[in-house]
Amino acid sequence: ETGVTQSPTHLIKTRGQQVTLRCSSQSGHNTVSWYQQALGQGPQFIFQYYREEENGRGNFPPRFSGLQFPNYSSELNVNALELDDSALYLCASRNGLGSSYEQYFGPGTRLTVT
């Protein structure tokens, strides 16, 4: 069974640019959540996708957007990057929308905005 993978591992972007982060969910998992973890903080929920539809969103502006594909892999897109977007971005997948389903995390993408 393949775990959750994310790419790239590290990324450096300039303020104002756009970035796309990718997540491949664990086999059979149809729900993907994205989290932002700033340095020294706990992860914060950005949004989640269930069967290719956004289903729940945290307190993040619209310039944070996403996609989920038929194979349940997912992308996180951030437009007009700001310095405060520098963080570790984690995705987590699970096999269902309900809270009883366990979330499995990927290793994250470290984004640095200069």
Place this chain on the structure above:
Amino acid sequence: AQTVTQSQPEMSVQEAETVTLSCTYDTSESDYYLFWYKQPPSRQMILVIRQEAYKQQNATENRFSVNFQKAAKSFSLKISDSQLGDAAMYFCAYRSNYGGSQGNLIFGKGTKLSVKP
């Protein structure tokens, strides 16, 4: 809105000893889950233990156990016989069983645990 508070930014324990990490949370809900996650330097979040709010019995996983006090909204993690591999950031997390936020985690700020040989 629910909140999770970890009041110990850093903790240290001697190898083979026992350490307890504290967590409090605030919610008006009655049906939820609580978790402890471990994040080593590799960054990958690993589930340590979970507790369902409607279960009175404290969860246990090998050397890890919790003290769940629902009325006090307290959820502490006890690590027995600490090992060098236990050194990591530990996050307490809450997950609602209601509505649109169902399934998503609310994390505390974490406690950095060091294990001394």
